[in-house]
Amino acid sequence: MSPVIDPVVQIRGLWSVFHAGGEDVVVHRDLDLDIARGSLVSIVGGSGSGKTVLLRQILGLATPARGTVTVLGEPASRLARAGAATRVGMLFQHGALFSAFSVLDNIALPLRELRAFPETLVREAALVKLCMVGLSERDAHKMPAELSGGMIKRVALARALIMDPPLLLLDEPTAGLDPGSSDAFCGLLASLHRELGLTVVMVTHDLDTILELSTQIAVVADKRIVVSGPPQEVLAFDHPFVHDFFFGGRGRRAMTLLRERGLSVAAPPATAASAPDLLAPR
Secondary structure (H helix, E strand, O other): OOOOOOOOEEEEEEEEEEEEOOEEEEEEEEEEEEEOOOOEEEEEEOOOOOHHHHHHHHHOOOOOOEEEEEEOOEEHHHHHOOOHHHOEEEEOOOOOOOOOOOHHHHHHHHHHHOOOOOHHHHHHHHHHHHHHOOOOHHHOOOOHHHOOHHHHHHHHHHHHHOOOOOEEEEEOOOOOOOHHHHHHHHHHHHHHHHHHOOEEEEEOOOHHHHHHHOOEEEEEEOOEEEEEEOHHHHHOOOOHHHHHHHHOHHHHHHHHHHHHOOOOEOOOOOOHHHHHHOEOOO
16 A cells, blocks of 8 residues: 555654563564555454554554554554543443443543533533433433443443544454444444544454445454555555455355345445455445
């Protein structure tokens, strides 16, 4: 993929090393990645390939052994400081709502912690975000234990967006959702990405989500990004993981479901070489 001018996220020469059993385990080696402003990027890879580690490094919660991670023009390590929520929003895999807080208080928490705005303004802002994610004021005083899986994801998304960050990170956003809730959440993400001009980076195994939403796919394999680009370009890339992930049994079923939903997706090819025909322009 061609170099990105003024990327929102730029990773260069990244090494991720963990110590286990008295040995160094290398997860990433000389990994490079550019994420353009306004893109919706899916990071995919096998189990243990370090996808969530990458998210944590972009968020500034983990430090690479070597290399640089730059987010919105600054080292990612600065995001761990106060005020990071104004720049990056994070939706954790299971929502990570505080069980003792109401829906409204969960959403308002990042804004309230700044101690810079009157309580009435904080609550109004939280209600706006609550409605933005498709919930209503009737849900504001519910507790997390009263919410469905889909509602938990929506509340967590509202909290991630409360500070209007330009960058949104998602860890398995549709994990644990039934097909209907997953489709609805994907529709919400697509709408917010378009209307708010967000740059979105998500880690997911959900092929439906990847193929329906992504403007860019980055594949983690062999301890690095082996290919990153538009879906058609990635699907055409000759690599065992790409072929197994997208053109194995699960991939073929995902293509069938997308076609049944009315999306313009051609029949799965016999080999990856014919992958450019897999996704027709939408």
